[in-house]
Amino acid sequence: MRIFQSLAFVASFASLLVHAQDACKPQDRTFSTEQTPAGKYQPTSLFMSPTNMFSSKFYISVVNLTPHRFKLENTHSYQMNTFDFGDVPQGRSRQNTVEYRNRIATQDDAGEAYYRIDGTDKKFALRLKGTGGIVDQRSVTLDLSGMNLGQRVYKFPGGESSVTLVITGSAKYGFYSSLRHDRGGWMRWIYNTIKDRPVRHLFLPGTHDSGMSKITNRIKSIGNSFNTQNQGINIYDQLRAGARWFDLRVGSVHDNSNSARNLGFHTLHVNDETATVCIGNSGESLDEVISEINLFTRENPGELIFFSVRYLIGRYENADRGPIYWNTQLWNDFLSKMRGVNNRCPNLDTSVPFQNQPASYFMDRNDGKGCVIFLLNGQNLKDVPKEAIGDGLYAQNRIGLKDHWSNMQDISALAPDQINNFKSLKRGGDKDFGQFHIAQWLASPDAVASTVYGLQAFAIQQVNPALYWAGMAGMSPESWPNVLMVDYIGVQQKDQTSWNMLSAEMYWLGIGMNLYVIGENCDVNKWKSPLVKARHLELAGEEERNGTRVNKIRKRRLAKMTEHSEKPAGINSR
Structure with missing residues (x-):
């Protein structure tokens, strides 16, 4: 005995x-306070100029979401005007600069930067190559074969724009990179890390105008793929690309000669859904969205997925006859559709704001299959209910939201505005920011600019690349947004939207922020x-x-x- x-x-x-x-002990923190050199935004004057295609300067942003320093061991360059690389401290990012000789003729400019991950035997290299004088002939190979993660060749999305490499993990946990996506259910993967955190202490990738992955012309207006389409992949692939917060704008489309005849529910993107004349177009149908959600949750049970649903109003096929406010029949038809979404979470405890519930409260629902939560912005619902708790549709005020939209076109103004908001969000302790913060990291170009240059070009050349050096500089274990909402998630090259052509920066940013950066805050994590x-x-x-x-x-x-x-x-x- x-x-x-x-x-x-x-x-x-x-x-x-x-x-x-x-x-968790503050003295054990590995997140670095070291500041890397300030980076450069793609100049708007260059973005809007035909000379963009003949640019000679480019950037490679490296994001370190590990507890190890990335040490630059050496560089070698041939005929480069600029080849500026450096160390990347833990939790930080660095925008590295290269400038080719500015020649139109065929050239063989090249360079390599070699990195070692401190405290490990892992290495990676960034290899630059140029075979000609235009953007399409210049590329970087992100070579992670020294980490057993393979390699991939990236073309630059535009002149003076960035290619990004995100690395997370550790020597003991294993390393992962943005060269490719991993399993769809990333939240279930890191369940043990996030299960006890209140939702306001999570970081979630998000998408803007999520249903606008195509133009379907269900309403007749001047909206086209340049000025109205915001995503390159559908809801199913956005989920696989890591998004867990969706900006879904849903409306009913009605016969021109008979307003009582509902031709179906569709995602919409218009300038003003209540205006007599609205400009925009339709995207995926609600039926398609529901099918895509169900496919993903069937393959990846146990996730927490939010849909912020707006508009909830009708429009005629001809978009010049004003809105149609939903009556009981339209509301019931909408509810009938929404009941087809699997893993909804009806009858949640609404006495506790959703942002204050632990992640496990939602992820464990439906016998561990997780939660698909719909938050309705009911400002256009006049004579019908604004939520249906028994069906898992909740008024948006069930979660305490702060939604920051810069409403700016120029990235050099937009980014500092968003970053200042990041820094104001103190997490943990007595001064904890008690709300759930949406950061809209996206440009709002005027009608002419969006039509001429395209929302896709703004996203992949200017706005999204800046997130990984400028935006990262504004985040720390004490301050970060809950959602980073972006256009064209996963798309790195124009119109290259097949799954194997996507890049996984946002996917690994989401995982690395939750695993590492937020994990270094002992007021948030036990x-x-x-x-x-x-x-x-x-x-x-x-x-x-x-x-x-x-x-x-x-x-x-x-x-x-x-x-x-x-x-x-x-x-x-x-």
Whole structure:
């Protein structure tokens, strides 16, 4: 009996020691306070000029979401006018600059920058090549073969614009990069890390005008793919690309000669859904959206997915006859459609604002299949209900929102405006920002600019690349937005929207922010980030991937440790 009591005591003591090692302590923080050199935005004058295609200067942004410093070991360049690279501290990013010789003829300018991940044997290289004098002939190879992550060639999306590399993970957890997406259910993957956090302490990628991945012309207006389409991939692929917050604008389309005849519910993007004459177009049908949600949740159970639903109004096919406010029949038809969404979460506790509930409250619903939550902006719902709690459709004020839209065209003004808002959001402790913050990291070009140059070009050349050096500089373990809403998620090259052509910067930004950056805030997290925790570090990644609290391997190791501790004094004495 005494032997078993001794064994139990040793096991209990070992468990306490392990938990003490794993507790989050401010003195253990690895997030760097070092500031990297300021980067450069793509000049608007260049973006709007035909000379864009003949640019000679480009950038490679490296984002470090690991507890290891990325150390520049050496560089080599041939016939480059500028080749400026440097270290990337933990939790930071750096925009590196290259400038080719500005020649129109064929050229063989080249350069390489070689990095080592401090404290590990992992290395990566950035290899620049130029075969001609225009943007399409210049590229960078992100070579992560020294990390067993392969390599990929990227063309620059425009002159004086960036290609981005995001790396997260750690030596013990394993490293991951933005060269490709991983499993669709990333929240379930890191469930153990985020399950106890209130929703206001999460970071979620989001998409703007999410249903506008195509132009379907269900309303007749002057909206086209240049000035009205905001995404290159549908809702299903946006989910796979990491998005968990969706800006969904839904309206009913009505026969021109009979307003009572509803021709179907569609996503819309118009300048003013209540105006007599509205400008814009339709995107995916609501039926398509529902089918895509269900496909994703069937393949990836256990996620928390928010849809912020706006408009909720009717328009005639000819968009010059004013709005049609929904009556009971249209509301009921809408509800009937929405009941087709699987894994809705009806009858949630509305006495607690949703941002204050732990993530597990939602992710564990539906027998662990997760939650698809619809938040309705009911400003256009006049004579019908503004929510249907029993069907899992909630008024938007059930979550405390702060939604910051810069309403600016120029990235050099837009980015500082958003960043200042990031820095004002203090997380954890007595001064915790109690709301859920939406950051709209997107340009709002005027009608002429959007029609001439296209929303896609603004997103992939100017706005999205700036997120990974300028936006990252404004985030820390104490300050970050809950949602970063973007246009054209995953699209790195114009019109290259097939899945294998997408890039995964936003996907890994979401995972790395939750695993590492937020994990370094001890007022938010009781335990260390799994990237740095002491308890059996070699198992940390597998623990998160399996989504289990305690795995059998850890139990066996603890039992073996206890056995070896007791054997000399206990077993041999018997």
